[in-house]
Amino acid sequence: MLSRLPGRRRRLALSAMHRLVVAAVALLFLLPLIWAVSTSLRETGVPARAIEWIPSPVAWENYPAVFALIDVRRFALNSLFVAALAVPITIFVASTAGFAIAHVSQRWRSRLIAVSILCLMVPLTAIWLPRFILFKEAGLINQRIALVVPALMGTSPLYVLLFAWAFLRVPREVFEAARLDGAGPYRVWAEIGLPLARPVTVAVAVLSFVHYWNSFVEPLLLIRTADAMTASLGLRVLYALDRTNWPLMMAGAMLLTAPVIILFLLAQRAFQQDVRGRGVLGE
Known part of the structure; x- marks a missing residue:
């Protein structure tokens, strides 16, 4: 038609x-x-007979109640501490690994990509116990820094593959010209590679931030005291106080989800501006 x-x-x-x-x-x-x-925004203690998209009356007091019941500020700061360390480390490790994959010979590149894909297929549940034992022997249990350690491996092989794809799309002549000007590998990566891979860098930054901010099982395994608990464990504490108070639970969830939403909106705007200004990577 x-x-x-x-x-x-x-x-x-x-x-x-x-x-x-x-x-x-x-x-x-x-x-x-x-x-x-x-x-x-629904009243507590009154079960809804159906989904209320616009509750009546609107119960704004649920949000102050969350602050009164749990230390939202401390939980949020702990999560922010972990993410603020883990995200830059993730970008550094994943981008340098991806840069190396993009510039080795085709034979080794295929092998490294295959290994990365195999590592990506390993479920997280398979490494929780070995990681717990390792951190226990290293004395990192109940330490916030333990939640940052996965960033030393790039957090996820997916991020390494994304950066490798981004660098492979850049014409090799661009990197060769920089090398002819006397730039070393690190300078080529920092001054040529990363600026051209900005959309992927933004995407990895957002994905890794969401990963560390929302992480629940690893903090549950590694953190014991309330002083080191993250935002996701704070919601668990709120749920334990009143398991049937869903309006209060949703208020707490929205408070701790707000930073992720704000970051996503800012990153989306930056990503769109970059793509409109330069087109797809390397083009």
Whole structure:
């Protein structure tokens, strides 16, 4: 049917369909967040008979109640401490590893990519126990720094592969020209590679921040005292205080989710500006 339309109208129709599909998918992902906000504003102690998108009356007092019951500031600062250390380390390790993969011979590159994919297939549940034993022997149990240690390995092989893909898309002549000017490998990586891989750097920064901010099982295994608990464990404490008070739980969840939402919006804006200004990596 669309093929019968003139070229301009067909492009407009396809663009409209594309926008509708994107809007529908976005709404699908936003519905749980909207429901959480709505539930956080519902009165406590009154079970809802159905989903209330706009609760009546609106109970703003749920948010101050969260601050009264748990130390939101301390939990958030602990998570921020972990993320503030882990994200830069992750970017450094993953980008240097990806840069190395992109500049070795084709034979070794294929092997390193295969090893990275194999490591990516290992479930996290398989390494929790060995990691716990290792950290216990190293005296890192109940230390916030233990939550940062995975960043020393780039956090995830996925991030290494993303950087390798980004550097491979940059024409080799660009790097060769820098080497002819006397730049060493580190300078080429820092002054040429990273600026051209900015979209991937932003994506890895956001993904790793979300990973460390939302991490639950590792803090649960490694952290024992309230002073070192992260935001996710703070929600567990709130849940233990009243397991049936869902409006209060959702209020706490929204408070501790807000930094992630703000970071995502800022990163999305920076990413779009970079892509519009320079196009796809290396182009």
